[in-house]
Amino acid sequence: AQSVAQPEDQVNVAEGNPLTVKCTYSVSGNPYLFWYVQYPNRGLQFLLKYITGDNLVKGSYGFEAEFNKSQTSFHLKKPSALVSDSALYFCAVRDGGSYIPTFGRGTSLIVHP
């Protein structure tokens, strides 16, 4: 079984400040982890993934995520937030033996000017 939790429905941050969007997961095997972003009235857009290798993964638009196996977490981070980063962010996990990912409920990121 696989599951993912995004404990915050909403994250507020001031422009220029660092941001973190939290994600924890549970899988029975090796995890494949993903972050997606959804802008209003658009489909989900792939940001980055962790499959294996370095625990710090870099993705699109300056985002990065850190895989922490002991804490079963995959938090999304960005050093300096932009107003244009305001969107809905989804974490997803796939057990290595499955082809169907499980998505979190999503976290709304609001970046204030």
Next chain:
Amino acid sequence: DAGVIQSPRHEVTEMGQEVTLRCKPISGHNSLFWYRQTMMRGLELLIYFNNNVPIDDSGMPEDRFSAKMPNASFSTLKIQPSEPRDSAVYFCASSPRSGPPAQYFGPGTRLLVL
């Protein structure tokens, strides 16, 4: 690459009518997923096809929903008869047979059943 194409983008219909949503996955992708997104339930997987074959349809709400994938470049999701509770945004996503196993989503079809 044109990305995943969905049509129509918006659909307004009356309760009891048949609704057909269409999807063209990215060329060369062998997996296709249909999702439904609502405020109440978030993103729900409805059905997953691999190589045009339905592999997991456990998320299909009830017999009113059906999905087909007659070939690698086309899929439909049909609701018959439609009900107001079917109002949602329906997404199609495809995934490649090799490389990063991420999903690529279409723009969605916003369905409103009156």
